[in-house]
Amino acid sequence: MFTRYSVALLLVSSFLFGQENNSSIRINADSTAAALYAEGNYWKLMEISKQYNIDSLSAKFLFSLGMSYAALSEPLRAQDFLKRAIALDSSKLQYRYQYARLLSQSGLFDDAIDQLTQCIAIDSTYIPARFQLGLTYAAKKKYPEKEIAIFSSLIDRNPRDFLSLYYVSEALKRLNEPDSAYFFLRLSLSTNPRYYPALISISNYLSAKKRYAYALPYYLLADSLRGDNKDLKFQIGECYRKLEMLSDAKMYFKRAIALDTTNALYYAQLAYAYYSAGQYDSSAETYQLAILNDDENPQYYRNLALVYKKMEMPELVIHAYNNAVRVMHPEIIAYTYNDIAAYHLEKTQWRKAIAAYQRALDVNPDLIDPYYFMGTAYLNLSEHQTAIQMYTTFLQKTENNPAKKGERFTAEKMIEYLKKAKKKK
Numbered sequence: 001m002f003t004r005y006s007v008a009l010l011l012v013s014s015f016l017f018g019q020e021n022n023s024s025i026r027i028n029a030d031s032t033a034a035a036l037y038a039e040g041n042y043w044k045l046m047e048i049s050k051q052y053n054i055d056s057l058s059a060k061f062l063f064s065l066g067m068s069y070a071a072l073s074e075p076l077r078a079q080d081f082l083k084r085a086i087a088l089d090s091s092k093l094q095y096r097y098q099y100a101r102l103l104s105q106s107g108l109f110d111d112a113i114d115q116l117t118q119c120i121a122i123d124s125t126y127i128p129a130r131f132q133l134g135l136t137y138a139a140k141k142k143y144p145e146k147e148i149a150i151f152s153s154l155i156d157r158n159p160r161d162f163l164s165l166y167y168v169s170e171a172l173k174r175l176n177e178p179d180s181a182y183f184f185l186r187l188s189l190s191t192n193p194r195y196y197p198a199l200i201s202i203s204n205y206l207s208a209k210k211r212y213a214y215a216l217p218y219y220l221l222a223d224s225l226r227g228d229n230k231d232l233k234f235q236i237g238e239c240y241r242k243l244e245m246l247s248d249a250k251m252y253f254k255r256a257i258a259l260d261t262t263n264a265l266y267y268a269q270l271a272y273a274y275y276s277a278g279q280y281d282s283s284a285e286t287y288q289l290a291i292l293n294d295d296e297n298p299q300y301y302r303n304l305a306l307v308y309k310k311m312e313m314p315e316l317v318i319h320a321y322n323n324a325v326r327v328m329h330p331e332i333i334a335y336t337y338n339d340i341a342a343y344h345l346e347k348t349q350w351r352k353a354i355a356a357y358q359r360a361l362d363v364n365p366d367l368i369d370p371y372y373f374m375g376t377a378y379l380n381l382s383e384h385q386t387a388i389q390m391y392t393t394f395l396q397k398t399e400n401n402p403a404k405k406g407e408r409f410t411a412e413k414m415i416e417y418l419k420k421a422k423k424k425k
Contacts, residue, residue: 264294
């Protein structure tokens, strides 16, 4: 028969045994959750989690569950579980850090910055939080000075931190300090010569500075690392073209086209390379392919007209120019009429030249050169009085224009000559 004391002892023993058993179950659940997450068995972990009341789950279990949802690209559910884990154990930096990363990936930069700042307040030596804080500010693209301060502090700790060196260079670019950015890019690549983003960035910098021979090795190394970047192949082609290495230029333009057969610019630059090499038939065909993919770009028609000029195809020259006018913005149509007129002038087609120059003036009355060249055309038509009028108008419009000194001298001499010839008659 149980006494009052033995019953009490039994109850206490049962309670203690139950607590120990529950603790063992929880430890096993946490270990199972961590193992399943590490193995990538995210769905299995989710199924197991449904067996428990969410309020009974530990911070460790919630963390593994949240990271599983993150791995499956379900950020909202992932954030919810990580937030619960932090509420249960706010001292665990990894929980807060991963939560901040998810917030940043979701575009919630200010919330991410708040979480990362708390991480650093708890442990100022926690490098991942500092680095992620720099990345988050970089994603905002509003505070480059803060980015530089954060990444510079990491560089102070490790001067060979190529990622921080790279991100300092990116922030400096946004501050319009490309030369300083270049310095940090070189430091980054000295530590990791095959870091693709830095290779692209330094190549673009050197190319913008027209240092094509220096840019090219970086571009080529980047291309050897990732051969599927069509724009990179195009840039390599451009470098070779600027260096007048036309065979290599054509080869890389073709490789870019092979990756994107609808990019008009790729065709246009290949056509230009053919033109520079004197391969006018190929140039014309390739410009037509550029136009096929973008028939609203007037420059392609103008360039095609230049090719036809080389091929001595006058009708096609004018046709190409007329197509340029058709798609051109009204403010620049006059310059194309100027080109048409210049072509007629070159072919001694005086009346056609005058008509084209007059159309240029109709579009833009502020043009000056048409008066000079119309003077030349009327002179060749023996319409001397009209030629004098054109030259005189040209002189009036260029009275304070030192850039037209040579043309002014010629115009004055022609007026003088024509007036003397008129008196002799």
